[in-house]
Amino acid sequence: MSKTKEILRHKWVHGRxxxxxxxxxxxxxxxxxxxxxxxKTAGLIEWSQIVDVDEAALEE
Incomplete structure (x- = not known):
């Protein structure tokens, strides 16, 4: 899992x-x-929006 996705998971899923x-x-x-x-600028505000997103697409 990419750092970006890990950061978002820790924030949105675990509330850290x-x-x-x-x-x-x-x-x-x-x-x-x-x-x-x-x-947020990309309109992403919760884990369910990115859980299945390709790592490369998320980094763009």
Whole structure:
């Protein structure tokens, strides 16, 4: 699973904070925030919207 998808899963499925997600995945809290902002801009706001999305398509 890509980092992007993992970040979104930790936030949307597990309800973790930016800091918890960052520590769990070894990324910065800024990357977590940026990933969530990009998802929101793309109209993605919940896990069910991306669970079956191809990794490459999600990275675009």
């Amino acid at each position: 904070s930016h800091r918890e997600v960052a520590q769990s995945l070894g990324v910065s809290a800024g990357m977590v925030g940026t990933t969530l902002a990009r998802a």
